[in-house]
Amino acid sequence: MTDPALPNGDPVPATALAETPLADRHRALGASFTDFGGWSMPVRYTSDLAEHHAVRTAAGLFDISHMAEFRIDGPDSGAFLDYALAGRLSVLREGKAKYSLLLNDAGGVVDDVIVYRQGEDSYLVISNAGNHAVVAAAFAERSAGFDVAVRDISAEVSLIAVQGPRAAEILADTESVEIPGLDDLGFYAWRNGTFAGDELFVARTGYTGEDGFELLVTNERAGELWDALLRAGGPRGLVPAGLASRDTLRLEAGMPLHGHELSAEILPAQAGLGRVVALDKDDFVGKQSLAAVVAGDAPVLVGLVAEGRRAGRAGYAVLDAEGSPVGEVTSGALSPTLGHPIAMAFVSPRVSALGTELFLDVRGTRIPATVTALPFYRRTT
Structure with missing residues (x-):
């Protein structure tokens, strides 16, 4: 069977996959790629097992720039998130993070997200790549009536994760990285630092079941940061790691993956996430359905x-x-x-x-x- 052709006889181009700002570095490291949520992502560099064991014993370096990031600002930002998401985010303290769920009217899970409170009226929300468009649409619709601005900053920033028992010492020793109070940064907390003088958002969160950090940096600085982390971490056993090891790591840690353990047809209680839902809130999308007996x-x-x-x-x-x-x-x-x-x-x-x-x-x-x-x-x- 021949390839389909355009009227001028040229082959029909395949649908282009999005690439992160680190794609050239992944190719240089010999990565194999896969289509993940419309992105061309490294699935492995050398061996799934080697990368998995490195994260459990030393550290792994992940490019997770395919994730979606939203800035929520305004006097009603907390009230908006209380309505838009299943948890109570208005009580989240500045400098802390919280896992939450975006539900539909039937109570099903549209996506699971991490929310970071950055100020009195300011939050950062990180959602899954495959649900980027649906989360953006839900936020736009649910923000009606709230004095709040929702800004999708996904195209402006890159997200890099350093995961493993040696992650903290690697990050502390990375050239040009300055993070005040890194030693005191608790789990599910964040802090602002700098990399080469530019702002660096540092969160002690992850998707592997190990200690680790997720670093949000401008696209322009992402490559330099990746290189600096590899230099600092190489002598300590850090290796670049792909999606295959990330999947076995999160499975061992019992962490759900949307499209597998979570979906628009699955209620939080079915997935063991009833604790994430604040049913005592006055109102939120999906509350009426969840209040009914499952x-x-x-x-x-x-x-x-x-x-x-x-x-x-x-x-x-x-x-x-x-x-x-x-x-x-x-x-x-x-x-x-x-x-x-x-x-x-x-x-x-x-x-x-x-x-x-x-x-x-x-x-x-x-x-x-x-x-x-x-x-x-x-x-x-």
């Missing part, structure tokens, strides 16, 4: 562990002892850290108790699996 047979998210080497993957069926389908795997892998298969799955509440023996249908073979508490892995320091 159906008793609605699937709930559980962790599953198995023996051997064969892992259940997203979409694989979960079976009960009689071989009847009782759920579906949302994410699964052979855990690099633990050495056995792990998975998250939505299953019937009747088989969701800890210790329940189930089976994974792995390409026609029934693999025994046991319901276990999340997360699968928790750092000890």
